[in-house]
Every structure is written in C-alpha cells, then in structure tokens.
Amino acid sequence: MKNYAWVLEVRPGYEQEYKKRHDEIWPEMVKMLSEAGLRNYNIFRHGLTLFGYFETDDLKKSIEHIVKSEINKKWGEYMSDILKADIDPKTNFPYLLPIQMHLD
Structure with missing residues (x-):
C-alpha cells in the first residue's frame, strides 16, 4: 500500500462549516x-490549509473510481462554496504532493 497527500484551502470564515460538513459526511460518500x-x-x-492523507494499492484505479462517481460530483458541488480547490485537469483530482521524507 502506498501513501499520498494533497493540499486544499478552506475559504476564510468557513473553517467550522468545513468541519461540520465532514462530521456529517454522507454514508454513501464514505x-x-x-x-x-x-x-x-485523514484530513x-x-x-485555512487542508492537508489530506490516504493510502491505496492502486492510485490510478482509485482516482478513476472517485471522479466517475455521481456521489463524488454531488459532494464536490456541496463543498464548492467553502473550498478553494486546486484540481489537476489531467485527473480531476487534487494535485498530489511529492514525498519529501519517509520513515518506517
């Protein structure tokens, strides 16, 4: 399993709303x-900086599954008013960060 990370921004004044929406994340999204x-x-x-971390065995398959999902499209629309999202146009997924250090 490999690990990956992304960074996005929550719009000023929406920090608590971001937390609330994720506390109430839709079961179908999970x-x-x-x-x-x-x-x-984890996020x-x-x-205002959001740091997302996840692990997956097959990044390409995972991203393809997510971006094709109707529930992901609805979630993206729901979150769009409170986020500044820097999305990679090649994948329609947040830009992934290069690893700078790793320790087992």
Whole structure:
C-alpha cells in the first residue's frame, strides 16, 4: 500500500462549516471512498490549509473510481462554496504532493 497527500484551502470564515460538513459526511460518500480502495484517509487543518492523507494499492484505479462517481460530483458541488480547490485537469483530482521524507 502506498501513501499520498494533497493540499486544499478552506475559504476564510468557513473553517467550522468545513468541519461540520465532514462530521456529517454522507454514508454513501464514505462507502464510495472505501470502494475506491482508499484506506487510512485523514484530513487535517492548519489555519485555512487542508492537508489530506490516504493510502491505496492502486492510485490510478482509485482516482478513476472517485471522479466517475455521481456521489463524488454531488459532494464536490456541496463543498464548492467553502473550498478553494486546486484540481489537476489531467485527473480531476487534487494535485498530489511529492514525498519529501519517509520513515518506517
């Protein structure tokens, strides 16, 4: 299993709303992410910066499953008013960060 990370921004003043929406994440969204093969998925916030971390065995398959999902499209629309998303046009997924250090 490999690990991946992304960074997005929550719009100023929407920090608590972002947390609330994820506290109430739709069960069908959780199911879809699991079916996509994501494991150990966490999102951290520092100020307005959101740092997402996840693990998967097959990144390409996972991203394809997520971006083709109707529930992901609905979730994206639901979150669009409170996020500044930097999306990779090649994958329609947030840009993934290069690993700078790894320790087992």
